[in-house]
Amino acid sequence: MTEKNVQFKVFRYKQGDTAPHYDTFTVTVNERTTVLDALEAIRRDQDGTLTFRHSCHHASCGTCGMRVNGKEVLACVTNVMELGTPEVVVEPLQNAPIISDLVVDMGGFYETFSQAHLPLIRESEYLPESDVAEGVPFHMRLESCLECGLCLSACPVVGTDPEYLGPATLAAVWRVVQEPRGEDPEALLAWVDSEQGCWRCHAAMECTEVCPSNVDPGGAIMALRGELTRRKIGHLLGQG
């Protein structure tokens, strides 16, 4: 196993500080070390005051979202050596208030997102040729969105307008439109058909780029627009 010493330049901020600063730590890593592993090592061996979130350690929960070398990632699956830089910069997600160090306040996001009423499960589009187990009509799986906030951090519009519903919420609405599961897609379509809804997007597509879970929020937003446009034209032609 190869080992290397890597510098981690970590964003630090505690309530009451007049400004944030960066602390540099050296961690010995091997080919399997992830950024989350390194942060845990720092907290355990070097600075017990370093604050960060984590949970599942395998890209299912979305808790460890942060920026590594300027890009939004899940720290638990970001391999340090594969980054290829002698110094790794670790910073919190953008566009959300900072609670402490790498921990941001996701409350505002949850408040908006919960209004999409996205069900937890969905029909699975995977394994179409596989045999379904006896007694099971078709495959189901969990919805893709981890609510990790990477898309919100990467989106230039979320950065410029706090009232924008944002890619995660809009993607959730599209999922409900596609597969309502007892929710009301019409009310949700009316909700996103607004200046703070799907029309606010400027097609930077950064959300889709950074999403670790194949939600493709950019595609979902454009699909919402396509649907609303079709209805508008139908309405126009229907009346003409």
Next chain:
Amino acid sequence: MLDTTRFNTRRRQRRPGAWLHLKGRHVGAWAFALNRLAGLGLVLYLILHLFVLSLLAKGPRAWDDFVALAKSPLILPLDVILLAGILYHGLNGVRIALIGVGIGVRQHKTMFWTLMVIVAVLLAVGTWGFITV
């Protein structure tokens, strides 16, 4: 920077210049930022153009003097920049119009690069036209 005097958990960080923060961002974000910058440049040109056209109301002398200036070789690079802005904004605009109603979203990056090749070709043709006319 961060507001450290009043910590309001419901307020997101306001970053009005976020669309210009392109470090670590990908093709789509760059395309959007450049589209806006080109658009702003074209708006300034439009205003300038309307002012220049007011010379027409001042009669043949004023206008023909301006035309002589506009044919100066110093103006050529500005014309090329203008044409580049027009071509970029126009062709990327077509891409935005398409993906903006859900057409070709998954191929948006290929679309971008293809259009950039077309921009380069048309820009070359246009510049040759400026020089030889």
Next chain:
Amino acid sequence: MNTKQSGTWAGTLWLLQALSGLLLILLLGSHMIVNHYVVERGLRTYQDVVNYLSHPWVVAWEILFLVVVTFHAALGVRSILLDLGPGKGGRRIINWGITLLGLFAVLYGVWLTFQIK
């Protein structure tokens, strides 16, 4: 349900911006070709302009171009300003300001056209 500014204006304006942009490919394209490649040495003299504008269809086409380009530019600038997160009062100022500037530009352009004799 938290409905902020619901209603279809946002979508309609976006579609009009996209459509006006596509229309401008035709209008601006023809404008540039007709004004630079059809004339000797690429720029019209005063007399060339007078001759050009003597055809009513030409005047109509150029005014159409002016209206569409001003519309597209106004909406574009408005979009950039809205991204500054102005709030309700700010949005009203922006909408009025942009509309007035756009109207002024069109009226000025039309007036100017009829000054050229």
